[in-house]
Amino acid sequence: MNVTVDISNDCGQHWVPSQQQCEQWLNCGLEAAGHGEQCSISVSFIDSAASRALNNDYRGNDKPTNVLSFPADFPVQLRDQVETFPLGDIVICAAIVELEAKAQSKELLAHWMHLTVHGLFHLLGYQHDDDTNAAEMEKLEINTLERLGISNPYLLV
Numbered sequence: 353m354n355v356t357v358d359i360s361n362d363c364g365q366h367w368v369p370s371q372q373q374c375e376q377w378l379n380c381g382l383e384a385a386g387h388g389e390q391c392s393i394s395v396s397f398i399d400s401a402a403s404r405a406l407n408n409d410y411r412g413n414d415k416p417t418n419v420l421s422f423p424a425d426f427p428v429q430l431r432d433q434v435e436t437f438p439l440g441d442i443v444i445c446a447a448i449v450e451l452e453a454k455a456q457s458k459e460l461l462a463h464w465m466h467l468t469v470h471g472l473f474h475l476l477g478y479q480h481d482d483d484t485n486a487a488e489m490e491k492l493e494i495n496t497l498e499r500l501g502i503s504n505p506y507l508l509v
Contacts, residue, residue: 366446421474442471
């Protein structure tokens with residue numbers, strides 16, 4: 353296992369994945385990206401109000417969003433000096449995940465998988481700010497999800 357996951361659940365009555373599920377999905381994504389170092393990731397499940405506030409503060413968008421990623425500012429030269437280094441934080445709004453899954457006719461669990469690994473790849477430095485970067489990131493997501501038994505999330509149903 354390459355990742356230690358710390359879960360925080362502040363989203364009320366919404367269903368959220370277990371720590372074991374998150375660890376499985378994140379480890380699969382780390383393997384797909386060729387990341388073999390031992391790391392830790394904080395995964396927080398939040399409500400729409402908290403998502404809206406974070407999205408506004410960090411991205412200037414005054415609305416809730418599905419997932420936000422905050423890479424850790426951990427000096428590369430210190431990685432060899434620690435057993436497990438922090439990769440960063442993934443923040444997921446359970447209410448938005450549910451709304452999107454329903455609107456896109458996707459299985460809720462599959463959408464959770466997708467957004468969790470999407471957040472991971474942002475922690476690893478992948479972006480979707482242009483077509484080339486988006487294609488690279490989507491390829492990793494599709495590969496990871498296929499390993500988990502989930503079909504391409506970018507195909508419209």
